[in-house]
Amino acid sequence: MKNRKETTIYDIAQKLHISPATVSRALNNHISVSKQKQKQITEAAKSMGYRSNLFARNLRNQRTHTIGVIVHTLNSNFIASVLSGIEKIANKAGYNLIISQSQEKEVKEMANAATMFNSRVDGLIVSLAFDTNNLSHFDSFFDKAIPVIFFDRIS
Numbered sequence: 001m002k003n004r005k006e007t008t009i010y011d012i013a014q015k016l017h018i019s020p021a022t023v024s025r026a027l028n029n030h031i032s033v034s035k036q037k038q039k040q041i042t043e044a045a046k047s048m049g050y051r052s053n054l055f056a057r058n059l060r061n062q063r064t065h066t067i068g069v070i071v072h073t074l075n076s077n078f079i080a081s082v083l084s085g086i087e088k089i090a091n092k093a094g095y096n097l098i099i100s101q102s103q104e105k106e107v108k109e110m111a112n113a114a115t116m117f118n119s120r121v122d123g124l125i126v127s128l129a130f131d132t133n134n135l136s137h138f139d140s141f142f143d144k145a146i147p148v149i150f151f152d153r154i155s
Contacts, residue, residue, distance in 0.1 A: 007050040016044055027052070068116035068124045069099045070109060072153065079127070082151070086125060095122070102129040110137040117141060127152040 009023040016023070026033040026041035033041070067090050071079050087097055098119060102109035109129045116124055117140045124141055128150065135155050141148045
């Protein structure tokens with residue numbers, strides 16, 4: 001059975017007998033680390049199977065670089081075209097998308113909104129379900145000043 005423990009900057013630092021801060025700076029291409037030391041650290045990280053922990057970085061920065069998109073259905077040429085455009089622009093700005101569909105049901109839309117909020121998306125783009133009667137399930141976004149954009153179907 002393979003070792004399932006993730007390699008950390010502390011593991012790399014211990015192997016190379018340097019500080020974890022130096023490892024972190026090198027992996028982030030900081031100018032204070034010489035090119036030779038940076039190459040040594042990068043090669044060690046690669047050989048040890050190191051993966052950057054985006055989750056930890058996002059917690060520190062309080063940004064996920066993720067935009068949530070809730071649509072009423074995915075099997076529409078219009079929605080497919082809109083999603084393609086959203087993804088193109090979002091990716092250019094360094095954002096990824098989480099896409100879900102409400103299947104034209106307000107209760108599913110409410111669950112999707114809660115999931116998006118708990119996933120800490122940085123913004124939300126929504127085409128409302130046919131039977132959506134109020135927007136209270138988006139209040140958590142409004143309360144935290146998380147941008148919400150409605151398109152196609154609006155309240």
